[in-house]
Amino acid sequence: MKHSFIEVDPESHFPIQNLPYGVFQPRSGGAPRIGVAIGEYVLDLSVLDDAGYFSQTSIAGKEVFQQPSLNKFMALGRTAWKEVRTIIQQVLSSEEPTLRDNEALRNVALLRQGDIDLLLPVQIGDYTDFYASKNHAENVGTMFRGKENALMPNWTHLPVGYHGRASSIVLSGTDVSRPQGQMKPSDATEPLFGPSLQLDFELELGWFIGPGNKQGEPIAIEQAEDQIFGLVLVNDWSARDIQAWEYQPLGPFLAKNFATSISPWVVPLDALEPFRIEGPLQDPEPLPYLRQHGKCSYDIHLEAYLEAEGINSQRISTSNFRYLYWSMAQQITHHTVGGCNLRPGDLLASGTISGPEKETRGCLLELTWRGTDPIILDNGVERVWLEDGDRLTITGWCQGDGYRIGFGDVTGRITSC
Template sequence: MTLQSWVPVPAGSHFPVQNLPYGVFEPSGGGAARVGVAIGEHVLDLAAALGDEVFARPSLNAFMAQGRERWHEVRARVVELLTVEANRPEVEPALHRAADVRLLLPFEVADYVDFYSSEHHAANIGRMFRPDSEPLTPNWKHLPIGYHGRAGTVVVSGTPVVRPSGQRKPPQADAPSFGPSQRLDIEAEVGFVVGTGSELGTSVGVADFAEHVFGVCLVNDWSARDIQAWEYVPLGPFLGKSFATSVSPWVVPLEALEDARVAPPERAPEPLPYLRDGEQDWGLDLAMEVRLNGHLVSRPPFASMYWTPAQQLAHMTVNGASLRTGDFYASGTVSGPEPEQRGSLIELSWGGREPIELPGGGTRSFLEDGDEISISATAPGAEGTTIGFGEVVGRILPG
């Protein structure tokens, strides 16, 4: 028998009681920001429902720092409160209509790392920019490539994105010029939020992934391709990425994704020992959708990612780099093997040479002012349910 909540959950809702993603909200009519979980079309105020002041704060960090045992304990108690009818009189006053609350950035970002872990995305980029060379760089199948991003510009879904300016130098130009990006792009990604830290000088193994990572959200890693192309040699992305990274307001706990775990693709050559999966299959069967001005343009499959989040965490710490509560890392652009599964506009339009056709006769190669991008995702949940991540949305404003 499928577990049911006494809170009304519409058919097809992405927030059944088997999900219970965490977020931070401001109640309608004002009031201090606090932690809640989504259930159907409502948000449960955890400070009020559980009588615990750790949830009467404007971020998840204090709760996440309490560790995996506490995460499990709270989740079990919330499930009990929302499924046992006898709890209804006590808990119902702590419910808010989701349409009436304001959702905020769910956690304070300590550090931000972005990876490059889709073989299909990396190969597409290689074919576009290195047509006479191998699509993948020699190191790509030996380690999860990444770069350190800017934590201070991680913003919650709905925050407008101002078109960035910077230096640009087209191949045919003699010298660089300065101005607003003309090749503004998206990257559909999945993010992982660290709950408990680690000591400097130690590493976190693949098997310890679930001891440290609290949950999963959606990411749009906005990218100014023209700025990036001129600056990235020899040290990689900088101003072409650092102006904004958008995240969804809901963080789905790892415990809700047990039924979404899948084996990753076969790897050849075999990774070094610290990157081997062993018994830890942390591929995730997430079905993503990307919409441009409401029009579906891509369905990237996260299960196709070559490097898993557990391997990314292991690589990120193998040199002894410490973790902190609120550290955040993203998967890199999620792209599948088919053209309609590409997670960036530069791939979908093949560098601008094959513009995307939109309803009404319009086309896009890169983003124009006023364009809105939304990214959503679902995963299989317990008892045949569907786990949703909400969506991450951003609209482009003129530079």
Template structure:
């Protein structure tokens, strides 16, 4: 191996995820994560080892690289894997091509033109239905027939590490007959995965479930923040607005579908039977372990949730097929959130709304404090990895600290 990769590293030889980074002496450019390092693809291209226009590696996003198509992007990944394992390869004796991740700044990996958020975990949707509607009829009539979703705001999606300020908006106090304005008192995280599209379609075209994976470049961890009290007041009749558009965070490395191929698993049984355009063949879910931790300011990190991407009722192929069945066009770099990922037991719930059950079951923290929702000074950290037969493919983390509302 050209460089040492620590055991249980998220960025093993089986991964090779793509991202955009910069150093103090350089502009943002493309790289791949390898262990604790970044292989600088723009610098590697100077060795004349690629047979395409490598100017794509010098861009501030991966969009142009992704647009070259999977035949090329998959070959780049395979070549890097081969070079790293060959002591006599083009990478040998060139330590300058490798930058420590700790010495680099990460950027949004793609230019996100559009963002869609789904609501595809049956456990999460059931929990929310029990809290806010009839516990005996928690799911709305359409939920098992369509992958429910909405279009969100792309401009406020940030990369891991960027802090956010507590959002403000209208809320309705209990028993009040008119709203008040101020910072949210119920700031929440949502544990999600996001997928990035790698091909364009024309207006009027649709994508079938069997071909959907050709249009998905890779996945990221996704924290889709929510202001629950603002949302409760505003979401009828048109859904989330200020409660969701203030910020979302993604992890900086895009893990390709090819890297996740060994971790495919069957999805849950879908009853009643879905309409023909939503039927699919083969395994479309992924066994990715997920966890959420909270670090109160001045205190230690505490894990509050352990879940798994395999729990999703609606898979990515179905989400993309439904998204485009009406002819909606998609573009390279578009981002699609899975919706909050919750499991069946309380420790696997993917939001504070569920973990503390709307504030009625506060979580005890190591420093003696309690959490019903996220407080100022808290840092929320999400991690994810897949592991099987000695292979580990991880996403690193997506983290963000909550700062007080701007006055």
């Protein structure tokens, strides 16, 4: 097992096997730049670049790490990503002296995470949210249409998705204002306008597109994973009462476009390679352009915590990325099969990730079964939907032998509108 000369706790999300990318700004001053997380530190890649560590790679002279976003680096593709990752792991290795024994370089290249501010890591041009968890789709369909009609006829034939709003994607820690809109309670004859009373979270993972494709040139299933730069945690906040009134016939609008929160560290797909697993059996077999063979899913443990006023953070959901029916590659391929072009920095998200058991449901709509079965928090406090002042946190990791590949967390607090 690889070890870094920087001491990393076995339960840290950021060992040398991970090295997620982020954009940061030192609190002491200076422009935003790109780094990787290692234990409690950030390694400033712009310093390494200036010192010539990447001079023999395909990124030489491109100044990709002196940027306020990861887009320029992501656009270079998998060969460049692998070159850089190999060098960073070597530089941070316990057996490599070039940084370990260079005190002057260490003092400028390594910063404590407590001494920096993390920024949105990517300039996101487009955002697509999918509906890729079969358990989630069946639960929601059962609530609204009955068990016999839980899944729409197309669901097992294609990855269902909708185009989200990139402008309202915010970094973890940003407060979320309760949205307003039209709602029509079941006992009302006319719609009402006001703040959402059924505000929900959605436990998701998202992935950023690297080079992308030209318009009219679809991405084949065999090449789809080469487009994935890395993954982040996603909370696609949802106003269920607004959604129930507006979603037919064209789907979510105001119920989703007010805020989507993401975690700041982008975990490289290569870091997840040891945790590949078989995906679920797909029946019926997808059409040829969506057929994928081998291990196409990942064992990523996910948890959601709710903290209410006067009540400590309490776990309310435990899920796993392995529950997704449609893989990331299938979602990318389907997205482009009609000729749509994806661009560097585009974000695709999984949709709510739910498992077969109650505790593995990834949103309050399912956990409380549309409000009929409240969650009981400490001191007997009940929750059906999110209330003002509530803080929702999602975290996740892959558990290795003596190390974790973690995503940090994504958190947000609900404020009144």
